[in-house]
Amino acid sequence: MSLAMTARRPNRRDRLRAVFFTLLCAVALLAATAVPATGAQPGSPSSSGEGGAVVRTDRGLIRGVSHGAYTTFDGVPYAAPPTGALRWRAPVPAAAWRGVRDATAPGRPCVQMPAPGAATALGSEDCLYLNVTMPTPTPTPTATPTPEPAGRKRPVLVWLHGGAFLGGAGIDYSAERLAVRGDTVVVTVNYRLGVFGYFGHPGLGSAPPFGLADQQAALRWVRVNAERFGGDPGRVTLFGESAGALGICAHLTSPTAAGLFQRAVLQSGSCLMSFPRGALGPGTPVYEPFASQREVQTAGAEAARQLGCTAGGPDEVLACLRGQSTDRLATAQLMQSFNRPAYGDALLPTAPDQALASGRFHRVPVVQGSNRDEMRMFVGLSLAAFPIRTEDDYRARLVEAFGPAAPAVEARYPAAGHPTPALAWAAVLTDRSLACTTLAADRAIAARAPGLPLYGYEFSDADAPVLAGLPANLGFPYGAAHGFEMPFLFPSLPTEQPLTEAQRALSDRMVGYWTAFARTGDPNTADAPRWPVLRPSPALGRSAWSVQSLAPGPGGIRPVDAYAAHHCAFWDRLPR
Numbered sequence: 001m002s003l004a005m006t007a008r009r010p011n012r013r014d015r016l017r018a019v020f021f022t023l024l025c026a027v028a029l030l031a032a033t034a035v036p037a038t039g040a041q042p043g044s045p046s047s048s049g050e051g052g053a054v055v056r057t058d059r060g061l062i063r064g065v066s067h068g069a070y071t072t073f074d075g076v077p078y079a080a081p082p083t084g085a086l087r088w089r090a091p092v093p094a095a096a097w098r099g100v101r102d103a104t105a106p107g108r109p110c111v112q113m114p115a116p117g118a119a120t121a122l123g124s125e126d127c128l129y130l131n132v133t134m135p136t137p138t139p140t141p142t143a144t145p146t147p148e149p150a151g152r153k154r155p156v157l158v159w160l161h162g163g164a165f166l167g168g169a170g171i172d173y174s175a176e177r178l179a180v181r182g183d184t185v186v187v188t189v190n191y192r193l194g195v196f197g198y199f200g201h202p203g204l205g206s207a208p209p210f211g212l213a214d215q216q217a218a219l220r221w222v223r224v225n226a227e228r229f230g231g232d233p234g235r236v237t238l239f240g241e242s243a244g245a246l247g248i249c250a251h252l253t254s255p256t257a258a259g260l261f262q263r264a265v266l267q268s269g270s271c272l273m274s275f276p277r278g279a280l281g282p283g284t285p286v287y288e289p290f291a292s293q294r295e296v297q298t299a300g301a302e303a304a305r306q307l308g309c310t311a312g313g314p315d316e317v318l319a320c321l322r323g324q325s326t327d328r329l330a331t332a333q334l335m336q337s338f339n340r341p342a343y344g345d346a347l348l349p350t351a352p353d354q355a356l357a358s359g360r361f362h363r364v365p366v367v368q369g370s371n372r373d374e375m376r377m378f379v380g381l382s383l384a385a386f387p388i389r390t391e392d393d394y395r396a397r398l399v400e401a402f403g404p405a406a407p408a409v410e411a412r413y414p415a416a417g418h419p420t421p422a423l424a425w426a427a428v429l430t431d432r433s434l435a436c437t438t439l440a441a442d443r444a445i446a447a448r449a450p451g452l453p454l455y456g457y458e459f460s461d462a463d464a465p466v467l468a469g470l471p472a473n474l475g476f477p478y479g480a481a482h483g484f485e486m487p488f489l490f491p492s493l494p495t496e497q498p499l500t501e502a503q504r505a506l507s508d509r510m511v512g513y514w515t516a517f518a519r520t521g522d523p524n525t526a527d528a529p530r531w532p533v534l535r536p537s538p539a540l541g542r543s544a545w546s547v548q549s550l551a552p553g554p555g556g557i558r559p560v561d562a563y564a565a566h567h568c569a570f571w572d573r574l575p576r
Contacts, residue, residue: 052064052065052066052104053065053066053071053073053136054100055073055228055229056228057076057225057228058221058224058225059077059093059094059095059096059097060096060097060098060099060100060101061099061100061101062076062100062101062102062103063100063101063102063103063104064103064104064132065104066136067136067176068136069135069136069176069180070133070134070135070136070176070179070180071133071134071135071136071137072131072132072133072134073103073131073132073229074103074104074105074106074107074129074131074171075102075103075104075105075106075107075129075131076103076107076129076130076131076132077094077107077128077129078091078094078128078129078130078189078217078218078221079091079092079093079094079128079214079217079218079221080092080093080094080095080128081125081126081127081128082125082126082128082192082196082210082214083125083126084322085322087125087196087322088196088199088201088204088207088210088318088321088322089207089210090207090208090210090213090217091128091210091213091214091217094128106129106131106169106170106171107126107127107128107129107171107190108123108124108126108127108129109122109123109124109127109168109169109171109190110123110124110125110127110128110169110190110191110192110193110196110197111123111124111125111127111192111193111194111196111326111330112166112167112168112193112194112330113164113166113167113193113194113332113335113336114330114331114332114335116332120327120330121326121327121330123169123193124326125192125196125326127169127190127192128190128191128192128214128217128218129170129190130170130187130188130189130190130218130221131170131171131175131187131188132185132186132187132229133174133175133176133178133179133185133186133187133188134154134179134185134186134229134230134231135154135179135180135183135230137230152232153226153227153230153231153232153235154183154184154185154230154231154232155184155185155231155232155235155236155237155515155518155519156184156185156186156187156222156226156231156232156233156235156236156237156518157175157178157184157185157186157187157236157237157239157514157515157518158186158187158188158189158218158219158222158236158237158238158239158261159173159175159186159187159188159189159239159240159244160189160191160215160238160239160240160243160244160245160247160248161173161188161189161240161241161243161244162240162241162242162243162244162245162268162269162483163193163242163243164242164243164339165193165194165197165198165211165243165246165339165340165341166193166194166335166336166339167193168193168243169190170188170189170190171188171190172188172492172493173188173486173490173492173493174490174491174492175188175490176491177489177490177491177507177511178489178490178511178514178515181508181511181512181515182511182512182514182515182516182518183515184231184515184518184519185226185229185230185231187218187222189214189215189218190214191211191212191214191215191218191247192210192211192214193211193335193339194330194334194335194336194338194339195303195329195330195334195335195337195338196210196211196329196330197209197210197211197214197338198210198211198296198338198339198340198341198342199296199300199303199338200293200296200297200299200300200338200342201297201300201301201303201304201317201318201321202297202300202301202314203314203315203317203318204297204300204318206293206344206345206346207345208256208342208345208346208347208348209250209341209342209345209347209348211247211341212247212250212251212254212341212347212348213347215247215251216251216254216256216257216260216347219236219238219251219257219260219261220260222236223236223259223260234262235262235263235518235519236260236261236262236263237261237262237263237264237265237517237518238251238260238261238263238264238265239264239265239266239267239514240265240266240267240269241267241268241269241483241485241486242267242268242269242482242483243269243289244267244269245266245267245268245269245270246269246271246273246289246290246341247341248264248265248266248269249266249269249270249271249352249356249441250290250341250347250348250352251264251362252264252271252352252356252361252362252364252366253271253348253350253352253355253356253360253361253362254347254348255346255347255349256346256347257362258362261364262364262365262521263364263365263366263367263517263518263521264364264365264366264367264368265366265367265368265514265517266366266367266368266369267369267370267485267486268369268370268371268374268434268438268482268483268485269289270368270370270434270437270438270440270441270442271352271353271355271356271441271444272353272356272437272438272440272441272444273289273433273434273437273438274286274287274288274289274433274437274576275287275429275433276401276402276429276432276433277400277401278397278400278401279375279378279401279429279433280378280382281382281385281386282386282396282397282400288340289340289341290340290341290342290343290348290351290352290353291340291341291342291343292342292343292344292351293342293343293344293345294344295342296338296340296342299337299338300338303334303337303338304317304320304321307320307321307324307328307329308320309321309324356441356444356445356448357444357448358448359448359449361445361448361449363449363452364452365452365453365454365455365517365521365522366445366452366453366454366455367455367456367457367514367517367523368438368441368442368445368454368455368456368457369438369456369457369458369459369547369548370434370435370438370458370459371434371458371459371460371480371481371482371483371484371485372430372435372458372459372460372462372479372480373426373427373430373462373478373479373480373481374429374430374433374434374435374481374482375426375427375429375430375433375434375481375482376423376426376430376476376477376478376479376481376482377467377470377478377481377482377483377484378429378482379422379425379426379429379476380426380470380471380473380476380478380481381470381471383422383471383473383476384471384473387422388420388421388422388425389421389422390421391415391416391421393421394410394415394421394422394424394425395410397425398410398425398428401428402574405574405575408570408574409428409574412567412570413427413428413567419475420475420476422473422475422476423476430566431566431567431568431571432571434482435458435562435565435566435568436563436566436567436568436571436572438456439456439545439547439562439563439566439568440568440572442454442456442534442545443545446534446535453521453522453533454533454534454535455517455523455531455532455533455534455548456534456545456546456547456548456562457531457547457548457549457550458547458548458549458550458560458562459480459484459485459488459550459551460480460549460550460551460556460560461480461484461503461506461550461551461552461556462477462479462480462551463552464478464479464480464481464484464485464503465484465487465495465496465497465498465499465503466478466484466495466496466497467483467484467487467493467494467495467496468494468495468496469494470496480551485510485550487499487507488503488506488507488510488511489507489510489511489514500552502552502553502556503552505552506550506551506552506556506557509528509529509550509557510550512525512527512528513525513528513531528557529548529557529558531548532546532548532559534546534547545561545562545563546559546560546561546562547559547560547562548560
């Protein structure tokens with residue numbers, strides 16, 4: 001089944017499928033316009049060429065590019081290509097090479113969710129590459145192959161991109177501000193996506209989610225190689241947004257991630273995040289980010305049947321599946337069918353939400369937050385196909401999502417209390433799916449590890465620059481929508497308008513907070529407004545939870561009661 005639209009007038013099912021694709025991949029596709037993901041061949045070993053910084057990794061020498069204040073090493077392999085017999089296997093170390101490998105161009109992105117009407121999918125299965133950005137070391141009279149930092153080892157930040165486990169690439173995020181202003185080493189990572197990263201089958205047994213296993217392989221690479229780039233392998237911060245944050249949630253609860261990172265920053269994606277029925281458009285199912293091993297294996301057996309791989313025993317079936325071409329597997333149907341990491345395996349023995357609730361998570365300092373208007377991005381993308389013009393339209397969406405509880409939700413969020421019914425619907429989804437689930441995850445962490453450094457935030461810039469490519473909807477401002485904080489950390493991400501002077505100052509503060517947290521496990525610095533530890537606030541009420549509001553202008557950075565602002569007591573009483 002393809003998502004390509006035909007020349008005839010599209011029917012409701014066609015429109016739903018196209019919107020579902022757009023909603024799932026929105027962040028990945030928007031990010032991909034920042035630094036075009038090239039199809040350039042990965043760097044190959046070479047002993048020739050002059051100029052550029054050279055570092056000796058555990059696999060061999062690599063040559064990067066100096067950009068003045070910072071130096072980059074792109075397209076560095078952290079695992080062998082997961083192709084042929086290695087498709088749907090845990091990652092294995094990359095082969096060593098002789099000479100100096102070129103690391104001046106990105107490796108290929110992992111195979112992405114195909115766009116409607118696309119003849120072939122973007123990306124390659126040979127994609128397990130990462131990129132390193134570091135401050136350029138001060139030249140010394142005696143040159144060495146490995147740049148030496150001035151003084152001490154720097155903290156390391158490892159970025160996991162978003163994109164619904166269907167799209168995106170590490171190279172989409174240029175990390176020079178975090179590296180230079182924050183004096184850190186930043187690593188951005190590719191990992192397998194869709195059917196290549198999250199496929200399951202009875203013949204594979206309880207195999208781990210391969211995309212998450214890739215991320216842990218990248219962290220092992222960082223542990224071995226961080227010092228060679230001036231980084232501290234004992235101060236590794238894992239940070240990510242959306243699906244990237246969900247990956248971090250998984251690693252927080254994964255026994256096989258023990259010791260691989262010492263801090264975590266989760267942006268708009270907690271272990272408790274979920275979407276109700278119809279959130280991504282009428283008729284779309286409930287979304288839970290993780291699936292049981294049984295669910296994934298059942299879907300894999302059905303995929304094998306559709307692909308004609310049923311003859312013989314498990315080994316023969318897997319050999320048939322591994323013999324399928326990339327394009328035959330990279331269909332919209334198969335990619336969408338396998339974008340939820342499985343639990344019930346060595347990497348994720350238990351569903352992450354259950355593991356968090358029972359206290360089975362790594363005791364590392366955590367920053368976790370969301371954006372004030374998260375779901376306006378998703379609703380805004382769907383309005384052309386599924387408008388919400390009237391109170392009846394709004395009420396129909398509530399009934400689909402909440403059934404018998406719809407009248408109670410409408411009473412709490414009356415359409416008349418918002419500028420438009422569409423904005424009321426976005427507020428409902430923001431509070432139910434992200435704001436309150438993030439705070440619930442915070443409460444679970446605090447309950448099981450009361451002394452753990454835990455910090456919450458809400459990015460709340462009502463005039464944040466709109467990510468390039470989002471449709472304009474009259475009377476529907478995006479506000480602080482999903483992903484809108486990212487250009488404040490990564491200047492490469494394109495927006496419809498540049499940051500204002502006040503927003504640049506907020507960007508400086510955010511970079512300072514993030515990198516201070518990477519350095520010490522505490523985001524506070526002497527020159528920034530105090531960011532309190534996340535705990536119940538007696539001054540604001542017994543159940544109040546004070547998080548740091550991040551907005552430009554005087555007073556924009558301050559503690560706020562997000563629990564009350566997003567009606568979380570109401571959502572806590574409703575069944576999930």
